[in-house]
Amino acid sequence: MTETPPAPQRSGNAPSPVSPATGSRGVSRRRLLGTTGTAAAVGLVAGAGATYAAGRASASDTSVDAGSSGSASTAPSLDAAIDFHGEHQAGIVTPAQDRLHFVALDVVTKDRSELEALLKTWTRAAERMAAGAEAAPGGLVGGGPFAAPEDTGEAYGLPASGLTITIGFGASLFDGRFGLAGRKPAALENLPAFVGDQLEANRSGGDLCIQACANDPQVAVHAVRNLVRLGFGVVSVRWSQLGFGRTSSTSTAQATPRNMFGFKDGTNNLKLEDPAGLAEHVWVAKTDDKASAAWMAGGSYLVARRIRMHIEIWDRTSLQEQEDIIGRDKKVGAPLGQAQEFDELDFAKKGPDGAPAIPEVAHVRLAHSSSLGGVQILRRGYNFTDGTDGVGHLDAGLFFLAFMRNPGKQFVPMQRALASKDGLNEYIEHNGSAVFACPPGTAPGQFWGQSLFTT
């Protein structure tokens, strides 16, 4: 193997771009699913081994500091490893991967030291898995024939697949069980009730969350499964959500994806390439909160909402009504009255009938920063379908995830405006909700939430 030294530690958790020079990537399972027969399976095994060195080389040789440069980005390799460590946790501004497995957990121990020990164990395992390694050294077979293998094995031989694992702490963690009550940030509050909320307890809340994103669903599920396993006795799963397709772009290098309504979603999202915007809207600054909550500096708040979409009803809606409800053209995603996706929204412009081209209650108008005093959020949601509702419909929708500096000042006013007026409300129902404080990133040797537990 011939490899050159990797780039210096990056803070933006940016993946490597595809390198035309090496041109070699590991074989992703996701791509193989499109091929047929046993040849594909054989190719998976052989390919993963053979491309190991080259895959790693491309992961480390050609990285760009996309976190701070505003230069044009290159589409990231789907297989590359993303730096686990950094100033901020990976999985926030990291270009949104295709797949998600999200889990909310409750802490079941009363012993703070057990919780702290788990955070250390988790950090180490997460660091390993993000590199494409087993959750523990020799986790597949290294324990010998009589041991239960330490790694569950289903991701063995798969490339790192852009895996990021992000942790967050819920408000309930600060209830006094672990001596953290005084450290609770003022910004970490459960959301108020919004008009139309149909929240279910078993899809809401949680002491902790883990967001695993990857370009291969098996890699994301493997990460959550192994962390849950390491947590038995200390934490237990409260709820869990799979997402099969990203609904946001978090980098200018990514095309805008579509949600289950068939529309491009998150066109105006905050992007990795806009560090000033991220500093203003996403990253918590040291002086944002009281001094005892300064541990959140460099972190971000995560709002999770499970939004069931009544897709069957939506699908019977005329194109014109769909476009009026969203406020964008369906094909290219242009704001109504404009031609291109990224054209500025012109809320004053009138249509041929004299009415505003973008209706007063269109989703893009209500959610736009200009209607909300400049408020923006970093959206990072995923499409889901979870079987059926039992009466002949798909239980489908959007698992809304968004990162921000202060939910009370950003998400709450936005959702208040949407909940009362949005034409989409006829087609959606919020049935899960949670807020988590995602602590800052780690340096090698540090553990998740170290600033909360040790300073």
Place this chain on the structure above:
Amino acid sequence: MSRTALRASTPLALAAIAALTLAGCTDKPDASSASTGAVGSGPITVNASDTACELSASTAQAGTVTFDISNAGTKVNEFYVYAAGDRIVSEVENITPGLKRQLKVEITEPGTFTTACKPGMVGDGIRSDFTVTGTAVKGSADQKVAKAITDYKAFVATESDKLLAGTQEFVTAVKAGDVAKAKSLYPTARLPWETIEPVAESFGDLDPKIDGREDVIEDGMKFTGYHRLEKDLWVTGLQADSNAIADQLLTDVKEIVTKSKTVEPTALTIANGAKALLDEVATGKITGEEERYSHTDLWDFRGNLQGSQSALETLRPVVTERNPALQKSLDARFGELNKLLESHRVNGSFVSYTKLTDADIKALTVSLDALGEEVSKVPAVVETK
């Protein structure tokens, strides 16, 4: 009855995989030499980089072998010593660039091993053969294992006798037509069965005859035993053939009691049995499947849990010597689950499964998962050969 019976013996092929006693230890140079007199060769230096793994020697004397690893590369590295089948003898992870780490490995038997550096933590690593010659003095664990086996056999014999006595009393009540008394005796008569279930289950057809559930007995087999009488007592009333079923139950229990006393366990089968008992709880008792007519599932839960704890109690000296932290976790987790289970006892008797709320069942499951993870670590600790 379980979905999979305990394997009565260990396949030879597995038993022969590696004949060595080991104890890996890093960062504490004096912690691993307690049980061996032989001192291996001097420290072996390992120069690791992103592309190479150079050892100063490829052989060592049996005893404590010391590796001094330094990472001159740019990636996080790891160093492994493998036995056959990629079984890890010992390893040291998270060797960051520029760092030096020490690994001490106790190897008491000669053989060929594999060393590997793993730059970037992924893949098979950069490997080479490593040969150990000579023999070192083994630890004292062998005597402790022998004692554990003796203790476990005594436990099985005691429980078998209780099973026979309890079944005798239950069968007498059934045959006397005393339904109320038979119902009151049913859960406790079965309790010893649940404590030694993995042993009893190793006798083929006897298990389904005694403990088969109506839904899982095989085609062509008659529904007999404890659960048939359970159905009679709680649902259908005593039937014309209930007495015959009761007689057959007693005959079968007598046979299994005799056979159970002849079982020759090993440390591995004791440990695997302890795990299997918890699997029983997870798949049959906590779900309310086992006692679907009487809903006395918590009694069976009690028996399985007690059987698992008693089995591991015999192995305590072995586990304590080899992995004291694991023994501590086992004690804590058994304590938690016992306390939780006992909270469902009223006036000495467990409540009906139907009285449990979803929250009760979740709490029991959470605690059982926590215990199960720890118990699953015991087999590899007690069986190092």
